[in-house]
Amino acid sequence: MSAAMETVQAAPLISMKGIDKSFPGVHALKSVNFEVRSGEVHALMGENGAGKSTLMKVLSGIYAADAGTIEHDGRPVEIASPRQAQEMGIGIIHQELSLMRDLNAAQNIFIGREPRTAGGLLIDEKKLNAEAAALFEQIHLKLDPRTPVSQLTIAKQQMIEIAKALSHKSRVLIMDEPTAALNDAEINELFRIIRKLKAEGVGIIYISHKMDELKRIADRVTVMRDGEYVGTVPAADTPVEKIISMMVGREISDEPPAIPDLADAETVLEVRNLNRGREVQDVSFSVKKGEILGFAGLMGAGRTEVARVIFGADPLASGEIFVHGRKITIKQPQDAVRAGIGYLSEDRKHFGLATGMDVATNVVMASLERFAGAGGVLKDPEIRAIARRYIDQLSIKTPSERQEARLLSGGNQQKVVVAKWLLRDCDVLIFDEPTRGIDVGAKSEIYRLLSQLAAQGRAIIVISSELPEILRLSHRIAVMCEGRLTGFLPGGAPQEEIMRLATQRNENRAPAGELSEDAKMGEKA
Amino acid sequence: MSAISSKPGPGNLLRTQGAQKLLAFAGLIALVAGFSLASPNFMQTPNIIAILQAASVNGVLAVAATLIIITGGIDLSVGTGMTFCAVIAGVVLTYLGMPMPVGIAAAILAGTCSGLLSGTFVAKLKVPPFIATLGMMLILKGLSLVISGTRPIYFNDTPGFTDIATGSIVGMIVPAVPLPNGVVILFAVAGIASYILGRTILGRYAFALGSNEEALRLSGVNADRWKIAIYALGGSIVGVAGILIGSRLNSAQPALGLGYELDAIAAVVIGGTSLRGGQGTILGTVIGALIMAVLANGLRILSVAQEWQTVVTGSIIILAVYADMLRRQRAAAAG
Secondary structure (H helix, E strand, O other): OHHHHHHHHOOEEEEEEEEEEEEOOEEEEEEEEEEEEOOOEEEEEOOOOOOHHHHHHHHOOOOOOOEEEEEEOOEEEOOOOHHHHHHOOEEEEOOOOOOOOOOEHHHHHOOOOOOEEHHHOEEOHHHHHHHHHHHHHHOOOOOOOOOEHHHOOHHHHHHHHHHHHHHOOOOEEEEEOOOOOOOHHHHHHHHHHHHHHHHOOOEEEEEOOOHHHHHHHOOEEEEEEOOEEEEEEEOOOOOHHHHHHHHHOOOOOOOOOOOOOOOOOOEEEEEEEEEEOOOEEEEEEEEEOOOEEEEEOOOOOOHHHHHHHHHOOOOOOEEEEEEOOEEEOOOOHHHHHHOOEEEEOOOHHHHHOOOOOEHHHHHHHHHHHHHEOHHHOEOHHHHHHHHHHHHHHOOOOOOOOOOEHHHOOHHHHHHHHHHHHHHOOOOEEEEEOOOOOOOHHHHHHHHHHHHHHHHOOOEEEEEOOOHHHHHHHOOEEEEEEOOEEEEEEEOOOOHHHHHHHHOOOOOOOOOHHHHHHHHHHHHHO | OHHHHHOOOOOHHHHOOHHHHHHHHHHHHHHHHHHHHHOOOOOOHHHHHHHHHHHHHHHHHHHHHHHHHHOOOOOOOHHHHHHHHHHHHHHHHHHOOOOHHHHHHHHHHHHHHHHHHHHHHHHOOOOOHHHHHHHHHHHHHHHHHHHHOOOOEEOOOOOOOOHHHHOOHHHHHOOOOOOOHHHHHHHHHHHHHHHHHHHEHHHHHHHHHHHHHHHHHHOOOOHHHHHHHHHHHHHHHHHHHHHHHHHHHOEEOOOOOOOHHHHHHHHHHHOOOOOOOOOOOHHHHHHHHHHHHHHHHHHHHOOOOHHHHHHHHHHHHHHHHHHHHHHHHHHHHHO
């Protein structure tokens, strides 16, 4: 504990005060305070969308804050660009690693600062490789600096990012969910390096969702919620329950749904032992007629991936899918659609909607053959009539069925996609983040629509990263963590219980297979 | 694949495309062998010289296109740009009567300026490379016609100008090998470009731009400036091609040029450079240009109609890229 005492006395390397940042339509940061001291690991926690990444982007010069001050070694500073942050000794390792795949490890580390010869014209490749090798030595990474990044595992790529940050003589290192893609052995390796950096006086900001990691590596924890600073507590002495309640401690404004009695209802969709790489591991569940099954979990838990394999958007490694008790093979989305499964992507603009086309065309998009006469000539009046019917039925707010879809609000766009699948007679509807980018008023309307669809006898799966939304909608809740289903809960279950399952890492992970795969990578290197 | 990846050498950037280069090279050898067997006329020294001569202009243009494509861009203006540079040389040498080196410098400068302009449109104005260089293609075509008054400009007043491409310094030294200067210039340009890509800052950033431009920017590099520099370098090489074509035809033909950009891009693609950017080699491109020249020449010797030659070339392009896709998939599956 004497180490903890020392960190308490050390002056903050970085102190952010009253940081405010708005984007069009979103108040992302509301007067947030945060500091990191030399030689401490300061965890930054919060639900998805709490503002952690935004805060770190302000600190690393990617975003400019609207208000607030940043002090570096006690002096107020402006951080206007990533380069300036680098020069101040602030390094960031992004969640999506930002390496250049076609370049090798050493070239990536020294990009923009290559040692040169011949009067600055040529790159001194020898020196470049030697310096990279020295950095690797420093973090005990056994790797040929000339290995192309495209041949490295995610874990190794992360080590390259760390080496890059070290080469900038970083005194503050921001790590955004560094363990998201690592197995246990790789996490141990990462923690060893973090402890080493800590001992050398580097201040580390550690963004993570995982409670067990926090207990292992963090000195202090700061919690954010909805863009606001909630509080800072010592990691060792604070119970996990306390941290979770700080994270979720918001009131639920809507009533949970009346849960229908589905004991005798028919099972519409059942999946058994779905597997696809790391993201989907041994997932089995079923949905009944009239049921809304909510999928809760943190970002990267594998919920969208499950939806995509069921819909045939990604190939399945193994597993079985049954619709109405009949086993079906889904190789591509059209197989799923034929079986009556509709998928409403979280990214409507990219996958759900032809934004440049009109509402009527979008409504019939999945059932176009039905509206084609001889020689494939489309029956325009019929198409427009059916579109008008759905506009009416789902109260889609649009001047006419000929309006371009992009001109509709987010909520109404979502309804157009719903209409598309209803017209196609889908019994199973998978909603992936159904209210993303939709304002609060339209949200409750979408909720009503979903409940209505279930009441009409459709089986509904809702994937959402917002716990209140899951609680507001679900008759039953499936929770995922790191590609596995960690449990089912009844609708209206306490948020703490969901968070516990969502952060429950499987202790038996990193089986021998994965380790040997990593060893193979090592050999290659 | 594993043999290549297990021992990354210092020239790694050159080696990542090793397999495709090998494939292209094997294809070239196969073509040469096939045509030699099919016709005794193919392997004659004059015919080989003709093939190399034919490959030189397209090869130089393809080298310029490779640089741009590695950054993740494309340059459609290399064909008409070449003509524009030739016209500028014609104006300086024939109309203004300046000495030959001045004309050469003017042509290369003209190419560099047009590259600078394209690069600025792409990097600063954020016009997509396809559109920016499509515009430049038309602009340069129009300017060539305007400046020349739509008439060819002959280089008759500049003695020695035709020797730039068609003379043979090598042949003067070693009479048995009458290698035209145009071919030597192609190899020189390719060598320099390869060196720039492999060893200099500019080359490194070209690959970085094509690989992950955002990452380069986040590393604190002025990505726009380097992108413009690459387009300018490509433009100066287009200027060299302008001299070559002018020298071969002993004239600047202002109506020429359209279509050359597609041949250049075809050579780049056959040579294994990825249109997605981030990968590519000059050696591959030169092999690609040679394959196209061998194909055209061999089919002509076998009396295949011109029209069918085009069909074959098109098929070869698709085949080459398909082979590359297969290789990539296998590499991805292997780990």
